[in-house]
Amino acid sequence: MLTRLANPGFFMRVSGLALAPLAAAAALLFALGLYLAFFASPADYQQGETVRIMYIHVPAAWLALFFYSIMAVSALGTLVWRHPLADVSQRAAAPIGAAFTLVCLVTGSLWGKPMWGTYWVWDARLTSVLVLFLMYCGVLALWRAVDDPGRAARAVAVLTLVGAVNIPIVKYSVEWWSTLHQGPSVFRMGGPTIDPSMLRPLLVMALAFTLFGTALHLAGMRTEILRRRVRSLTLLQAERLERAAA
């Protein structure tokens, strides 16, 4: 059943149907989220207006981890089950995850300057997110460096799984070490510590980011499947030409 669902042909049909509604829902939620973030939520008593940066920084951080987790599961799919869609999924997720990690790092810095007095500190959370960004860059570079797609997929899968060690480090860094970065305030025992007027825009923006990222991931996977068809047909055509010449 699962194999049938993960069949590239079936995936192309289903993802083709899902893409437009996903993108439309993301756009609507972005509009609502931005309205809540700028017009229907107060300034924070400590952070002032800069709290509005959190409505993009926090969702970007969640998605940076989310897409690396997708890549890690896909890497297992490539190495253990050798499923063709697993590599396709991993390849489509990497640039999206890297982009969200970059957004997380830069918006965090832009929040840090007025609040902490500096754009950057080598604290455990910031450093582990920088390592996450470098892992994404490494994965993208490795794909470009290895010509044979099969070998590239296996090498990237191994590198991705090695880098997955960093995911719990990013998540728990604020609890394991004394950091300048604040501790968890949404997903924690005892519930969120954020006032509902600020939690609402945060969650709406997080959902908008997630739908946007998912739509991009599906679109990326569809393009990657087409790229592989192009490659197969190009190789077939080259073989035919070679045989005709001989």
Added chain:
Amino acid sequence: MMETGRHAVFIWSAYGLTCLVAFGLVLRAVLDHRAQTRALARLEAGSGPAGSGPRG
């Protein structure tokens, strides 16, 4: 438009960069998809190798 106070430059820079990255991701997805669709159509029509070659 609401008042973002003395930290406006940081807030708008953060939102501006996020919009730029989001736009870049969408543009890349659309252009890449279009290039692969055209390449596939050319190959299926049997009119020679595709302009957009495979990348790994």
